[in-house]
Amino acid sequence: MTDxxxxxxxxxxxxxxxxxxxxxxxxxxRMARESLQRRDGDVDxxx
Amino acid sequence: xxxxxxxxxxxxxxxxxxxxxxxxxxxxxxxGDAQRIMYVHVASAWIAYASFGVTALAGLGYLIWxxxxxxxxxxxxxxxxxxxxxFAIWGGMMWGRPVWGVYWQWEDPRLTTTALLLALYVxxxxxxxxxxxxxxxxxxxxxxxxxxxxxxxxxxFSVIWWRGLHQGPTIGDPSKILHPSAPLLFxxxxxxxxxxxxxxxxxxxxxxxxxxxxxxxxxxxxxxxRVEAARRVTVVASGAEEPAG
Numbered sequence: 001m002t003d004x005x006x007x008x009x010x011x012x013x014x015x016x017x018x019x020x021x022x023x024x025x026x027x028x029x030r031m032a033r034e035s036l037q038r039r040d041g042d043v044d045x046x047x
Numbered sequence: 048x049x050x051x052x053x054x055x056x057x058x059x060x061x062x063x064x065x066x067x068x069x070x071x072x073x074x075x076x077x078x079g080d081a082q083r084i085m086y087v088h089v090a091s092a093w094i095a096y097a098s099f100g101v102t103a104l105a106g107l108g109y110l111i112w113x114x115x116x117x118x119x120x121x122x123x124x125x126x127x128x129x130x131x132x133x134f135a136i137w138g139g140m141m142w143g144r145p146v147w148g149v150y151w152q153w154e155d156p157r158l159t160t161t162a163l164l165l166a167l168y169v170x171x172x173x174x175x176x177x178x179x180x181x182x183x184x185x186x187x188x189x190x191x192x193x194x195x196x197x198x199x200x201x202x203x204f205s206v207i208w209w210r211g212l213h214q215g216p217t218i219g220d221p222s223k224i225l226h227p228s229a230p231l232l233f234x235x236x237x238x239x240x241x242x243x244x245x246x247x248x249x250x251x252x253x254x255x256x257x258x259x260x261x262x263x264x265x266x267x268x269x270x271x272x273r274v275e276a277a278r279r280v281t282v283v284a285s286g287a288e289e290p291a292g
Contacts, residue, residue: 006084007069007083018251032261
């Protein structure tokens with residue numbers, strides 16, 4: 001592999017990794033919020 | 048909303064810093080283009096230190112004040128720090144192969160202590176899964192986070208204390224603060240990348256902290272559900288016993 005190949009591999013994995021982690025966090029946050037909203041809805045209905 | 052704006056600013060900053068490091072700053076005379084990896088590699092390593100520093104301080108704060116919000120912050124620091132340590136190692140391997148001729152060398156103190164740092168904080172994250180009790184989990188994690196933090200200065204100063212394959216600090220050597228070994232243009236590009244990745248780090252830290260707080264609430268629901276179920280079982284059992292008695 002050429003120097004440019006190593007540079008692309010380094011930047012590519014690191015920047016893509018940050019992007020994937022941010023997206024994964026956003027998804028988990030959305031799911032957690034939806035789950036709590038559902039619970040609050042159930043509590044309101046029960047009340 | 049403010050966090051979302053921070054996310055967009057961080058994204059723009061990282062793209063700008065990457066363009067600067069990849070295309071605008073000249074290549075190194077000796078190492079050629081491979082030296083460009085230094086900007087993401089070194090910045091990732093520093094942010095990993097900061098992240099684990101947050102974990103240690105928040106853990107210490109938890110042991111003093113017993114506030115679970117500090118435990119959530121410690122968790123956020125550890126998870127984000129593990130990611131940046133992995134990136135620092137990956138960047139180092141991609142830089143090491145063209146410059147040293149090898150991806151990795153276990154005899155090198157910097158590489159080995161960094162691998163140990165990664166293992167320690169992966170262990171920290173695994174330890175947190177061993178118990179559902181938030182207070183016990185937070186206390187155990189705080190102690191482990193503080194012990195693991197001892198490795199941070201060892202990693203940083205390993206290139207000064209011991210001989211190895213890894214080069215000395217670029218600008219982190221206390222005796223070279225005013226006279227860094229790298230040219231000023233390279234140091235500036237590194238600081239630009241460090242600034243951009245710091246914005247990303249703060250954004251991820253906030254998001255992970257928010258998730259930890261929401262996870263608590265869900266755990267709390269599960270625990271309350273268990274207590275309620277146990278209470279019902281007790282009532283049913285005592286109700287079944289009453290006629291017999």
